[in-house]
Amino acid sequence: MKPYPFTAVVGMQELRLALVLSAISPAIGGVLVRGEKGTAKSTMVRALAGLLPSVDVVEDCRFSCDPASPDPGCPDGPHGGASKRRPARLVELPVGAAEDRVIGSLNLERALGEGVTDYQPGLLAAAHRGLLYVDEVNLLHDHLVDTLLDAAAMGRATVEREGVSVSHAARFVLIGTMNPEEGELRPQLLDRFGLTVEVASSRDPEQRVQVVRRRLAYEADPDGFADQYAEDDAKLASEIEAAQALLPSVRLGDDALRQIAEVCASFEVDGMRADIVTARTAVAHAAWSGREDVTTDDIRVAARLALPHRRRRNPFDAPGIEEEQLEQALRDAEPPQGPDDDGPGSGSEPPAEQEPPPAGSSDDQPGDGQGTQSGQQTVGSGKPFKARLFTLDGTGEGAHGRRSRAITDTGRTIGVKPSSVREGHPHLLATIRAAAPHQRARGRDGAGLELRGQDLRFALREGREGNLVLFCVDASGSMGAKTRMREVKSAVLSLLLDAYQRRDKVGLVTFRAAEAELALPPTISVDAAASRLEGLPTGGRTPLAEGLLKAANVLRLEAIRDPRRRPLLVVVTDGRATSGADAVARSRQAADLLAGTGVAAIVMDCESGKMRLGLAAELAARLGAEHVPLAEVAAESLAGAVRARTGRAA
Structure with missing residues (x-):
């Protein structure tokens, strides 16, 4: 079945141009395509491969060396044999790919048993002189993204392992696609992509009809549909080749x-x-x-x-x-214009005569960000501050991150996995120890070890994991004081920024009036959480019990979906419970229920005024949580208290 034609995609002119320019000049550094699901991102990338000119490669070279200029450091070199011509490849990198699959690995069995360096190429070698496509690149482990971008920038991939160094050429057009709703890439990684394009589905009914009609026609007869656009694709391919020659x-x-x-x-x-x-x-x-x-x-x-x-x-x-x-x-x-270059658009007018830009929309809005609708009040947050690191006690097994200690497939080696576990990075010394006692029984003759599959041992590595930080925020009328709510939002926003940097998952539960709401299900998209927090209105009574029960239910469901990610609950409240009959008794029961789950928690006490009831301190005691009076600490001190508490949490 032929792929969907590149020229058959409706619209997407900016994405089309970015892909074409990257194909003309791979040195640009590739393209990051950001957009909602169902916007033909993957379709266009896969179709681009058919437009690239075919490449001449050295026959039997696993690294696709150019016969006219072979890589002098190619592991399969030196070259001097026949060549062949083949289409440029499109190599897709799965989100769950291991590091060995990406950069390649050494055959430890042959290295020890035969004394030869047998390097098994990875996806970077396969993509040399072609396209490397990473769908959902924002969900890829950070260390793999770093590896990809380093190779794309340097044009080489290097494997340093078990005392052996192997390097090969890896020049490719890197294309990444992502849905921002599922989380952002760190700014450092964003910067490594050459170009970026935002795509969205068209709101024009006629264009949407055309998209559906073409897609249905392709699914009914893929080859026949592709043949209709073969001439257009061929013309575009020749234009790309001509531009490459002119470059x-x-x-x-x-x-x-x-x-x-x-x-x-x-x-x-x-x-x-x-x-x-x-x-x-x-x-x-x-x-x-x-x-x-x-x-x-x-x-x-x-x-x-x-x-x-x-x-x-x-x-x-x-x-x-x-x-x-x-x-x-x-x-x-x-540049300065000559005396005769005074026509329209020549740029000869002095800067003072340029019409000043219109005032930004932010100048037309109230400075404090307040708004009132149906008795509700919305207060903006202050400036976020740099948060200090906090971690959970013990060693987890969660998703890759930058916060708490965890057993991962990256990081420092702290031991050897049980012999029944056969995955990860081989452990050289442990493998030799396992094989050495059996050499006489195996009839070893001469140098080298007689190595068998059951001798292989794999390293146990300790790295860092990301955690789940669930915020449970009181948005009732008692929290509506402008100064206090701005301070609360600033503190939570700062913790969200820290969670982003540490690759945590975040969620937001709010409670006000008579109910609690899951404002944001647990996600790695902390910018979505910040947006929900910024627009959070306050007003009404305080359904504290409902908020705690909603948080407990969210944590229970998330433990089923993602059992390896350890949680931290942050309850932001003044401790009052005023919604419904027996509000205080029900809130105590809900706190006892949460405490029984053993979740690490902190209560940020937002009570103010001279007469204080100490209800948030009582809630913290029931939860087994750290009690942090918000009025007594500055924003940075508040973040430090959160981190100190989670550092003692099991």
């Missing part, structure tokens, strides 16, 4: 470089990677347009693709680029 001849002049530097400085991007990627993209766009000189239009297109994701300072910043700021930066960097 080395494109000139990037000093004026163009100055414009690129002005644009990147204007948007205050960190480091120099943005300038380099923008320059490479502008050159590729000039080649795609058939020009031998980079123009302002090329730089404009490149900036729109290379800068939006580099402007994010934290996960709560929305990606994007302001068109007016871009145009102003391009104008500011335009």
